Amino acid sequence: MAPVEISPVVTRAERDAFIKFPWEIYRGDPAWVPPLLLERKEFLNRKKHPFYRHGDAQLFLARRAGKIVGRIMASDDPNYNAEHNSNVGCFGLFESIDDQQVASALLGSAAEWLRARSRDAIMGPIDYSTNYVCALLIDGFQHRPTLLTAHNPPYYAALIEQSGFHKVMDWYAWWFDQPNDAHVRLRRIAERFANSLQVTIREVNMKDIAGESRRLREIYNRAWEKNWGFVPFTTAEFDHLIKELKPLARPEYTLIAEVEGQPAGFLLYLPDINVALRRLRNGRLFSWGLPIGLAKILYYKDRINTGRLVALGVVPEFRRHGVAEKLVLRIIEEAMVKNGVTGECSMTLENNRLINRFLEAIGADRYKTYRIYERAIP
Numbered sequence: 001m002a003p004v005e006i007s008p009v010v011t012r013a014e015r016d017a018f019i020k021f022p023w024e025i026y027r028g029d030p031a032w033v034p035p036l037l038l039e040r041k042e043f044l045n046r047k048k049h050p051f052y053r054h055g056d057a058q059l060f061l062a063r064r065a066g067k068i069v070g071r072i073m074a075s076d077d078p079n080y081n082a083e084h085n086s087n088v089g090c091f092g093l094f095e096s097i098d099d100q101q102v103a104s105a106l107l108g109s110a111a112e113w114l115r116a117r118s119r120d121a122i123m124g125p126i127d128y129s130t131n132y133v134c135a136l137l138i139d140g141f142q143h144r145p146t147l148l149t150a151h152n153p154p155y156y157a158a159l160i161e162q163s164g165f166h167k168v169m170d171w172y173a174w175w176f177d178q179p180n181d182a183h184v185r186l187r188r189i190a191e192r193f194a195n196s197l198q199v200t201i202r203e204v205n206m207k208d209i210a211g212e213s214r215r216l217r218e219i220y221n222r223a224w225e226k227n228w229g230f231v232p233f234t235t236a237e238f239d240h241l242i243k244e245l246k247p248l249a250r251p252e253y254t255l256i257a258e259v260e261g262q263p264a265g266f267l268l269y270l271p272d273i274n275v276a277l278r279r280l281r282n283g284r285l286f287s288w289g290l291p292i293g294l295a296k297i298l299y300y301k302d303r304i305n306t307g308r309l310v311a312l313g314v315v316p317e318f319r320r321h322g323v324a325e326k327l328v329l330r331i332i333e334e335a336m337v338k339n340g341v342t343g344e345c346s347m348t349l350e351n352n353r354l355i356n357r358f359l360e361a362i363g364a365d366r367y368k369t370y371r372i373y374e375r376a377i378p
Contacts, residue, residue, distance in 0.1 A: 002065040004102050006109040009059035015044060018059050018093075021071050025095050025153065031144040032151055033274040043127075050236035051128045054079055056117075059093070060109050062102050070096035070103065074110035076117050077129045080231040088374070089114035092127035092134070095152075096159060103159035111377045123168060123374035125150065130229040131237065135171050135347065136160065140368030146272045146308040146344045147248075149173065150370060157371070165373035169228050173346035173368035174359045179336030182362045186329045189361065193322025200258045201330050203251040213242045215256065215263050223265065223313030228349055229372070248273055252334050253307070257314070257323050265314035267327040269335055271304045272343060307335060307343035312355075324358070 009018050019040045026032035044059070046052045055077040062070035073093040081087055091110040096103045111122045126134040137145075137152050145151035176182055204212050217238040224230045233241070245268075253269040309331065314323045335341040347370060348355050360366075 001101075004069070004105040005063045006060050006105050007063070009061060014061060015041075015059065017068060018061055018071050019044070021061075021068055022095050024068070025097070026151075029153070031142060033145055033278045036277065050234065050240045051075075051077075053236055054234060055128065057128065058113050060106060060113075062096070062106050064102070069099065070094075070106050072106040072110050073127065074113040074122075075126070075128050076114060076119065077231060079234070080129055083231055086121075087119055088121040088123055089117065089119040089377075090126040090129070091122055091124035092132075094125050094156070094160075096156070098153070098155045098159070100159060100162055104163045107160070107163045107165075111375075115377050120377050121374055122377055123372055126372070129231045131231060131233055131241075134229075135370030135372050138170075138369050138371050140173070143367060144278065145274060146173075146306070146346070147270060147274050148308070148310065149346060160373050163375075165375045167371055168374045169372045170350040171347035171370040171372075172350060172356065172366050173344055173370070174348070174364035175344055175367045176332070176336060176342055176364050178363055179332055179342055182364065183329070183332050183337050185362045186325060186332060190322060190325045190329050193325065197259050197318065197321045197323075199264065199321070199323055199326055201255055201326060202258065204249070204254040204256060206246075206249075206251055209242065209246065212256070213239055216242070216266055219256075219263050219266050219313055219315060220311065222315045226316075228351065245270065253331060255327055255330060257318075257327055259318055259321075259323075263315070264318040265323045265327060266311070267309065267331055268311040269307050269309045269331050269343075271341075272306045272308055273304070275304045275306060305341050307341050309343065309345040312345075324355075328362075 009015050019037060023034070026034075042048060051057070055075060057073055057075035060072050060074070061068055071093060072091055075090045075092060077090065091107060094106065096106060107122075114122055124134070125136050126132075133148055133150055135150055136156055137150055138157050141154050217233055217235065220238070221232045225232070248270050249268070250271070255267045256263060257265040312324060312327060336343075345359060345364060346368070348359070350356075
């Protein structure tokens with residue numbers, strides 16, 4: 001068997017090959033949703049993506065006898081290490097044929113790149129940081145991924161573990177199969193807080209997106225700061241995220257909770273655009289100069305009846321006062337019961353017992369598990 005050769009991605013052609021390699025891995029996988037090629041190019045653009053204002057990353061390709069057989073990204077986020085007083089780097093965008101030699105060579109190259117930056121541990125899969133797509137799917141492979149969540153073949157876990165990695169943390173995805181039942185159960189829970197704080201829930205003001213972005217970022221960074229793996233969004237990163245999500249967001253599904261005018265929490269529920277993207281098997285918006293892919297997305301976008309509850313956060317001083325319960329109740333009433341939309345809540349940390357018990361109590365089903373791995377860099 002020919003040896004595995006690992007090389008850094010340098011040219012535009014190599015970057016394009018890196019982006020297109022997943023089509024080799026997922027050919028025949030009915031659950032896979034191909035990414036938009038244009039979006040992937042933007043995500044990896046060092047001049048445009050805000051991560052590169054404070055962090056760094058390197059792409060690698062694995063070849064055997066000249067054929068691409070795998071890929072990986074190594075990333076270094078000083079903000080994460082400053083937040084956690086750690087010295088760790090990440091690997092992400094991992095794809096490999098079912099071959100231990102290939103996987104070990106890729107993971108070893110990512111570790112070597114981080115060692116050169118004096119990091120002493122590597123964890124992942126994490127694309128840049130935990131603020132982006134992260135973690136390896138370890139069960140629920142038959143279900144297609146919702147927007148901004150990972151999907152991978154079942155054999156990836158063995159490849160990573162046999163390369164010396166161990167589990168650090170699991171994340172869960174939950175499905176609301178019976179929103180009417182969830183509505184009844186949650187209303188009973190919410191009524192327990194009737195005499196608690198006076199919470200006002202309003203839609204995000206799309207005409208003041210700059211101001212709202214500032215408020216949402218403040219809530220996010222305060223609400224998540226004690227969570228495992230948390231890294232604060234920079235202003236540039238959060239503004240970039242809001243710009244990307246704004247075309248998908250619906251005001252009635254993007255909610256801010258306030259107590260006496262002070263931001264107390266927020267909820268972001270997005271239509272699952274993957275329903276439309278899976279119709280584009282080649283990831284292209286244009287074919288033969290015609291906007292065929294774009295037309296498909298626009299056609300199916302208005303027919304999407306599933307979504308993902310992407311974020312739910314409450315600042316510490318307003319927890320245990322029914323803020324989260326009232327936000328979720330509002331979205332179940334408006335999206336699921338009123339408009340017939342069902343969907344996913346993800347991702348929740350396995351050690352976040354409060355939110356996991358809450359989701360179980362209102363009848364959500366845990367249907368996927370994701371995992372973050374880590375190993376020391378000798």
